[in-house]
Amino acid sequence: MIPSRGPTIITVRPVNKSGGINCCCCKCCTCLNLQFLKNEPGLLKIVQVLLGSFCQSLALNYGMGYSNDMGASFQSFLTAVAWCIMTTSLLLFCYVISEKTYSLVRQSLFETVFNSVASFSYLSSCSWLGYVVYIFLKPKYLVTPYFQAYPAMSAAYMVGGLVGIVHGYDAYKCYRYYKGYR
Template identity: 45%
Template sequence: MASFGMRGMSQQLGIKICCCRVCTCINFGFVLSRGGLLKLLQLGLATLCEGLLIRCGVPYADSIGQALTSFLTTTAYCFTTTAILLVCYCFSEKSYGLIRQSLFETLFNAIACCMYFSSASYMGFACVVWLHPQFLVRPGFLAYPAMTATYYMGYAAGLLHAFDAFLAFKHYKGFR
């Protein structure tokens, strides 16, 4: 699959129905590119993490402590910024080139990677120290497996953001 670039994008705008295109304000070419799929994966992991944290972690916030708050903050920050970037790239051909060639996306992804790794590590510590003993003595205690899955997904999201930071840095330096 070719890397997303400024040339040839207008052929991917909108949806082709018979002999014409509709919704030409939406650039589906970006969504199907490597960068677009990476953004969708980042959004998906952030959504899954946030859902598990709220559904299974919040009721045990007293046991988990600040690890829950840290992870919730990380997923909310990363989801919001990634969603804004995805919307900008899908509705504006120029946004990709302008934002991607700036230092913003490189720094955002590098910081998101660090935040995911640190909050996932903290959640892993909380799971082992505070949730695992409860899991061993309380039947049906779902917080431990859910939070374990969450911090594993946090590491995966961190890796995705690290890869995206690398790609953004390459674009920033002019290597495509």
């Protein structure tokens, strides 16, 4: 006999109506939750989007010409970066638009699992890309003057590793929030 579990209780925390933009004599766009951008989860999301975009821009600008040399590791890196930026941007947008969304999604298991998988994706694809860049692009860098792909792709996988660590830290914070520790 399987023991039955009680009902799942979702708590909607009180919404702080202090959002919006202060104009000279009134408050505009009170539907925006701009306070979110000033706390730790908001700053983590901004860092994830900015650093992820930096990695993607380096990879697209300097790595596309050598994608055949780097093979599947380059494609894996771009895929990991693209889906993480897209999901993080969507979460950031939803959190800024609605404080209730932040309260409900943050206390669910979704963000913990997303950040854990994003961290693993970044760290694994960056380590694979780092190996391939070292093996295939470094020899070209040593013999070709002004060869920019090697330093750019090296920066891309190193910053990508940093973004993976930031996602891992965010996963830890989300898990603590999920468990109610704050």
